[in-house]
Amino acid sequence: MRILFIGDIIGRPGREIVSAELPSLRRDLKLDFVVVNGENAAGGFGITRNIANEFFAIGVDVITTGNHWADQKEILSFIDDEDRILRPRNYPRGTPGKGAGLFESRSGMRVLVVNVMGRTFMDPLDDPFAAVEAELSACPLGEGADAVVVDMHAEATSEKMAMGHFCDGRASLVVGTHSHVPTADAQILPGGTGYQTDAGACCDYDSVIGMEKFEPMQRFTRKISSSRFSPATGPATLCGVFVETGAKGFASRIEPVRLGGRLKQSRPGA
Ligand SMILES: [Fe+2]
Ligand SMILES: [Fe+2]
Numbered sequence: 175m176r177i178l179f180i181g182d183i184i185g186r187p188g189r190e191i192v193s194a195e196l197p198s199l200r201r202d203l204k205l206d207f208v209v210v211n212g213e214n215a216a217g218g219f220g221i222t223r224n225i226a227n228e229f230f231a232i233g234v235d236v237i238t239t240g241n242h243w244a245d246q247k248e249i250l251s252f253i254d255d256e257d258r259i260l261r262p263r264n265y266p267r268g269t270p271g272k273g274a275g276l277f278e279s280r281s282g283m284r285v286l287v288v289n290v291m292g293r294t295f296m297d298p299l300d301d302p303f304a305a306v307e308a309e310l311s312a313c314p315l316g317e318g319a320d321a322v323v324v325d326m327h328a329e330a331t332s333e334k335m336a337m338g339h340f341c342d343g344r345a346s347l348v349v350g351t352h353s354h355v356p357t358a359d360a361q362i363l364p365g366g367t368g369y370q371t372d373a374g375a376c377c378d379y380d381s382v383i384g385m386e387k388f389e390p391m392q393r394f395t396r397k398i399s400s401s402r403f404s405p406a407t408g409p410a411t412l413c414g415v416f417v418e419t420g421a422k423g424f425a426s427r428i429e430p431v432r433l434g435g436r437l438k439q440s441r442p443g444a
Contacts, residue, residue: 175281175283175320175321175419176205176417177205177207177346177416177418178207178416179325179347179349179414179415179416180209180210180211180376180414181211181349181373181375181376181414181415182214182351182352182375182377183210183211183377184214184215184405185215185216185377185405186405186407187376187377187378187405187408187410188215188375188376188377188405188412189228191376191412191433194434195434196208196232196234197232199433202444203416203442204444205233206279207235207277207279207280207321207323208233208234208235209235209287210234210238211237211325211327212237213238213245214375214377214384215229217404217405218385219242220249221237221243221246222246222248223252226258226259236258236275236285237260238287238325238327239259239262239327240327241291241327243271249271253271254270254271257272260287260288261289262290262299262302263302263306264290264300264304264305265291273288274286274288283320284318284321285321285323286315287325288310288323289324289325291352292328292333292352294328294332294333295330296328302326302328302333303340306341310341310344314344315344315345316423321419322341322345323349324341324345325349325350325351326350326351327351328350329352329353331350331353335369338369338371342363342369345367346419346423348368349369349370350371350373354372354374355375355383356372356373356374356432356437357370357372360429360430361428362425362426362428366422366424368425370428373415374411374430374437375413377406377410378406378411379410379411379437381405381408386403389402389404408436409434409436410434411432411437412431413430413437414431415428415430415431416428
């Protein structure tokens, strides 16, 4: 299978670069399945029904999220009925929505997608490792699922890397989100799991992690907040990870994707 994971889509610039590039990526890479992290899609904070529908219309199969999943309160009215949008699995019992799902690809393959959130330098939640363990053992790669994708939404690179090894040999791809900066460590772990510590974001990189840079600089230098954060509005870079799976659903190829905007470009060959 050929799977594309796209990192945090930030506001309109992020949405526009994804709309512009995803159709040709789907065609050129013959993608079977597309996952995007949409937690920042609506003005940097959360996601709306209309934006989610726009993503599905251009070929997104599943939308993962993170700590910003419920910033747009309207999501609470539809997340229980929309299986294709996930929020982190390790929120307390009773939280609306779900953190994992088994989906069918265009080619008829079964893809388990799990979304969890780290706890280091983040709000305390249930154990993400236990949450992933429960999903992986309920639907093992090669038995219940033809491919397994884990979005580890976390601040600390160490926690993300530990999750990669925790899933090694049991997932097709473990990818980090939330840091909004792509890491240069795309690799296939010893047990066959594709891994990248952070997918990066889809945003204008003349910014502070996607936000217009003046206000974050103010807050760091003077400890005064003078306005709200808003997405930087220059040309965005689409950042993500392309993975191809082979025998038993393990990764046979992994490549970073960076298209448009200021970052050094990386377009996987067909
Ligand atoms: Fe984010
Ligand atoms: Fe986040």
